[in-house]
Structure formats: C-alpha cells, structure tokens
Amino acid sequence: MSEWEARLAQLRRLADSLLPRLADLTEQICLIPAPTYHEAERARWVARALEERGLAVEVDDLPNVYARRPGSGRGATLMLAAHTDTVFPPGTPITVERSDGVLTGPGIGDNSLGVAGLLVLVDLLEAAGITTPGDVLLVANVGEEGLGNLRGIKAAVDRFEPELGGVIAVEGHNLGRVTHIAVGSKRIRVTVTGPGGHSWGAFGEPSAIHELAGIVQEISMIPVPLQPKTTYNVGLIEGGVSVNTIAPHASAVIDMRSTDPDRLAWLAQEVTRIVERRRTDRVSTEIEVLGERPAGSVPPSSPLVRLTVEVLEQLGFQPELNASSTDANIPIARGIPAVCVGLSHGVRAHRTDEQIEIAPAAVGLVQLALIAERFVGEAQGTGGVDGERPSQ
Structure with missing residues (x-):
C-alpha cells in the first residue's frame, strides 16, 4: 500500500x-x-x-x-x-x-x-x-x-x-x-389593476384577469435559446373577487433564469416590454422585483x-x-x-x-x-x- x-x-x-x-x-x-x-x-x-x-x-x-x-x-x-x-x-x-x-x-x-x-x-x-x-x-x-x-x-x-x-x-x-x-435568476410580480364591475351590467370593461392572461400568453411566445439555457415560468397567479365580478386586480409571479447574464437581462427586458404594452388609461400594470441571483x-x-x-x-x-x-x-x-x-x-x-x-x-x-x-x-x-x- x-x-x-x-x-x-x-x-x-x-x-x-x-x-x-x-x-x-x-x-x-x-x-x-x-x-x-x-x-x-x-x-x-x-x-x-x-x-x-x-x-x-x-x-x-x-x-x-x-x-x-x-x-x-x-x-x-x-x-x-x-x-x-x-x-x-x-x-x-x-x-x-x-x-x-x-x-x-x-x-x-x-x-x-x-x-x-x-x-x-x-x-x-x-x-x-x-x-x-x-x-x-x-x-x-x-x-x-x-x-x-x-x-x-x-x-x-x-x-x-x-x-x-x-x-x-x-x-x-x-x-x-x-x-x-x-444559473442566474430574476423573479418578479406583475400586478394588473382595472376598473372592475358587474360581469353583466359592466360587460365590456377591461378585466385585470383577462389582461394578465394576455401578458402570460405573450410571455409564453418569447423565443429563448437552448444554449445558453434560458427559461421562464409563471409559477403563481392570484386575483379576482367572484365569478360574476369583472376582476379589478390580478397578479402573477414569474421566474426567469439563464446561465448567461446578458441573456437573463435580455429576457427580463422582453417581459418588461410585454407588461408595459398592456398599460392603458383604463388598466395599470406594475412590476415588483422579488429577487435576483447573478x-x-x-x-x-x-x-x-x-x-x-x-x-x-x-x-x-x-x-x-x-x-x-x-x-x-x-x-x-x-x-x-x-x-x-x-x-x-x-x-x-x-x-x-x-x-x-x-x-x-x-x-x-x-x-x-x-x-x-x-x-x-x-x-x-x-x-x-x-x-x-x-x-x-
């Protein structure tokens, strides 16, 4: 030995x-x-x-x-x-x-x-x-x-x-x-706020849930690279008042990750652009940063x-x-x-x-x-x- x-x-x-x-x-x-x-x-x-x-x-x-x-x-x-x-x-x-x-x-x-x-x-x-x-x-x-x-x-x-x-x-x-x-990450909460109202009587008013759903749909269409691996995930959704109320508020928590800091910054910018495009005089959108890992x-x-x-x-x-x-x-x-x-x-x-x-x-x-x-x-x-x- x-x-x-x-x-x-x-x-x-x-x-x-x-x-x-x-x-x-x-x-x-x-x-x-x-x-x-x-x-x-x-x-x-x-x-x-x-x-x-x-x-x-x-x-x-x-x-x-x-x-x-x-x-x-x-x-x-x-x-x-x-x-x-x-x-x-x-x-x-x-x-x-x-x-x-x-x-x-x-x-x-x-x-x-x-x-x-x-x-x-x-x-x-x-x-x-x-x-x-x-x-x-x-x-x-x-x-x-x-x-x-x-x-x-x-x-x-x-x-x-x-x-x-x-x-x-x-x-x-x-x-x-x-x-x-x-693997770097950025985690955000997207909050959408609208006027709300009765689902029958105020039909046609913008719904925070509908607008948030549109945001999520657009995010799901972002083309991300396989290398360097870059990902996104909508992990939590909350909002609404009742089944017959046009939602006055809704929020989603989103996780974005990449092994490359530049790709991660690009993805965060793309998500921000989508959220901002949904903002109108009747609907507000806000982004809160919950966490960042380099x-x-x-x-x-x-x-x-x-x-x-x-x-x-x-x-x-x-x-x-x-x-x-x-x-x-x-x-x-x-x-x-x-x-x-x-x-x-x-x-x-x-x-x-x-x-x-x-x-x-x-x-x-x-x-x-x-x-x-x-x-x-x-x-x-x-x-x-x-x-x-x-x-x-």
Missing part, C-alpha cells in the same frame, strides 16, 4: 467512525424549524455546536454564523458555506425517521446534512491532524432558498472578500457533482475546479460538472473561484418526506477534508487562485 493509499484509508476510517455523530447532528438540526427569514433558532444552535469545538464564533444580525479554523498562513482563506434555511413555511410538522441507514424528514438533506457536515468536518480535521495552508472559514448562512435572495452568502462574501481565495457551497445532496456554473461561471481549468475534480476522482467518482442556482452564485459573480459540492445521495428534496443516505457522507466528508488540506489559492486582489480569475 502506497503512502497515499494509507493516508486515504486512514481518513476513510476516521470519517466512518464519525458517521453516528453526523447522523445525530443532522437529525437535531432538522428538528429545529428554519423557514427562510426564520433561521434564528437554528443559527443559535449551530453557534453553540461550533463553540463546543473550541472555535471562536460570531453571529451577525441576519443571522449568519461564522467560525474560523486557523491555518498555517501559507495560503488564502477557504470559505465553506452551508445554508441553514429550508423551503417549508412556519408551522410545518417536522419529524425525522431512521431506517436502514436512511434519514427521512423535511429538509433533512437540504440542508440539515450540509450544516451538520461543517461541524463534523472540524472533528475530522482535528482527528486526522490536518493543518490547512490557509484559514478555513465555516459559515452557516441564511437565505439560500426561495425569496431569501442569497442574502446570507452576500453578507458573508461582502465581509470577507479581500481574504478569500475560494468558496465552497456545501449541500447534503449530489455527492460527485461539481457545480461551477451559476449568473456566471468558473472555467473547468480553474485550480479550484481542477482540485475538486481530482479529489473526487481519487475517491472513485467520475465527477459531473454542472450548472445550478446555489450559494456559489454570489462569489462566482464577484470573480471569486467557487463551486458547490454535495455530501451524500438522497431523493425527494423540497418534500416533507425527503430522504438522505448516511453512509456515503463519509466519502463526502473526506472530499471536503482533502480539498481544504490542499487548497492554497491567493486572496482577492492578487489574481485569484494561482493567478487565474474565473470568467463571468
């Missing part, structure tokens, strides 16, 4: 021994409700858990949780970020079931396992005696889901950008995947992407390079090398019966430990990792 094989076997054994702790922490985190904009209780719990590991911890007013594990000073800071919020509204019943190495519960993989992974990574680094080249900055951040608008990772990057050499967003699902392309990419040749791929290959994976909307969007759009990786395998994300496997997470933890151990990078302002900046 080579020295490298012995080293890897040691890390695997240590990670395997930590799996019961990881499962317990994942369950405890999941049982703390954390809808987007309601993450405070979970943040306090995570802060205590990090303090118990001997780290200096700060909690800001969002609340993001920050903890730093010092390195040797030979490299730039590597941020590892896992979001604390879930997609489920306040009051959602939460239970966690364990069966045959699988945990089931709302948000168990997305992202209770990711947050627990940060805690157990500290344990693994300590047990393996790993001193990283640069500091490892652990961030449990708010606002990744839905209309959280990535506000947590934005605040984290704003605060630490000058020292960052790279960022890794940690998710519970999709072990073996390397997300290096940020698009961008880190090239596969980037040292951080190469390192992540190399580690996964050494762990027996054929890594999948892909595009998604994650916390990595923010550093990628800022020109900071960043990827999103997963810790394990699971199914039914964003459902109350979501499932995640525990055993593969041992490899997921080793993945993070090896990346942290090898990452040198350079702080921002000095050319990015090894002098190479990602494209935007």
Whole structure:
C-alpha cells in the first residue's frame, strides 16, 4: 500500500467512525424549524455546536454564523458555506425517521446534512491532524432558498472578500457533482389593476384577469435559446373577487433564469416590454422585483475546479460538472473561484418526506477534508487562485 493509499484509508476510517455523530447532528438540526427569514433558532444552535469545538464564533444580525479554523498562513482563506434555511413555511410538522441507514424528514438533506457536515468536518480535521495552508472559514448562512435572495452568502462574501481565495457551497445532496456554473435568476410580480364591475351590467370593461392572461400568453411566445439555457415560468397567479365580478386586480409571479447574464437581462427586458404594452388609461400594470441571483461561471481549468475534480476522482467518482442556482452564485459573480459540492445521495428534496443516505457522507466528508488540506489559492486582489480569475 502506497503512502497515499494509507493516508486515504486512514481518513476513510476516521470519517466512518464519525458517521453516528453526523447522523445525530443532522437529525437535531432538522428538528429545529428554519423557514427562510426564520433561521434564528437554528443559527443559535449551530453557534453553540461550533463553540463546543473550541472555535471562536460570531453571529451577525441576519443571522449568519461564522467560525474560523486557523491555518498555517501559507495560503488564502477557504470559505465553506452551508445554508441553514429550508423551503417549508412556519408551522410545518417536522419529524425525522431512521431506517436502514436512511434519514427521512423535511429538509433533512437540504440542508440539515450540509450544516451538520461543517461541524463534523472540524472533528475530522482535528482527528486526522490536518493543518490547512490557509484559514478555513465555516459559515452557516441564511437565505439560500426561495425569496431569501442569497442574502446570507452576500453578507458573508461582502465581509470577507479581500481574504478569500475560494468558496465552497456545501449541500447534503449530489455527492460527485461539481457545480461551477451559476444559473442566474430574476423573479418578479406583475400586478394588473382595472376598473372592475358587474360581469353583466359592466360587460365590456377591461378585466385585470383577462389582461394578465394576455401578458402570460405573450410571455409564453418569447423565443429563448437552448444554449445558453434560458427559461421562464409563471409559477403563481392570484386575483379576482367572484365569478360574476369583472376582476379589478390580478397578479402573477414569474421566474426567469439563464446561465448567461446578458441573456437573463435580455429576457427580463422582453417581459418588461410585454407588461408595459398592456398599460392603458383604463388598466395599470406594475412590476415588483422579488429577487435576483447573478449568473456566471468558473472555467473547468480553474485550480479550484481542477482540485475538486481530482479529489473526487481519487475517491472513485467520475465527477459531473454542472450548472445550478446555489450559494456559489454570489462569489462566482464577484470573480471569486467557487463551486458547490454535495455530501451524500438522497431523493425527494423540497418534500416533507425527503430522504438522505448516511453512509456515503463519509466519502463526502473526506472530499471536503482533502480539498481544504490542499487548497492554497491567493486572496482577492492578487489574481485569484494561482493567478487565474474565473470568467463571468
């Protein structure tokens, strides 16, 4: 057995021994409700858990949780970020079931396992005696889901950008995947207002619902490119008073996405033109921006992407390079090398019966430990990792 094989076997054994702790922490985190904009209780719990590991911890007013594990000073800071919020509204019943190495519960993989992974990574680094080249900055951040608008990772990057050499967003699902392309999005609410009236007596007056339907129909005819992939979706429609009332108001929530920032801007402009064309002296139309996520990419040749791929290959994976909307969007759009990786395998994300496997997470933890151990990078302002900046 080579020295490298012995080293890897040691890390695997240590990670395997930590799996019961990881499962317990994942369950405890999941049982703390954390809808987007309601993450405070979970943040306090995570802060205590990090303090118990001997780290200096700060909690800001969002609340993001920050903890730093010092390195040797030979490299730039590597941020590892896992979001604390879930997609489920306040009051959602939460239970966690364990069966045959699988945990089931709302948000168990997305992202209770990711947050627990940060805690157990500290344990693994300590047990393996790993001193990283640069500091490892652990961030449990708010606002990744839905209309959280990535506000947590934005605040984290704003605060630490000058020292960052790279960022890794940690998710519970999709072990073996390397997300290096940020899918940008713009989410808007279109509101149409008209005079209303009785469906018989005022027949002929403009209906807000009819006008909104026309807007939606026009949007559905926008020719969008397959590459770079660009999409739109009308996900919510509300309005009207009764079946025999000409609707005085109606609204739609629209999601627009692209991997290319210019295409995303073009699509948003096309939708705006359609909405404005429907505006008359009898009908008003308004657009409210609900959320924006920037698009961008880190090239596969980037040292951080190469390192992540190399580690996964050494762990027996054929890594999948892909595009998604994650916390990595923010550093990628800022020109900071960043990827999103997963810790394990699971199914039914964003459902109350979501499932995640525990055993593969041992490899997921080793993945993070090896990346942290090898990452040198350079702080921002000095050319990015090894002098190479990602494209935007």
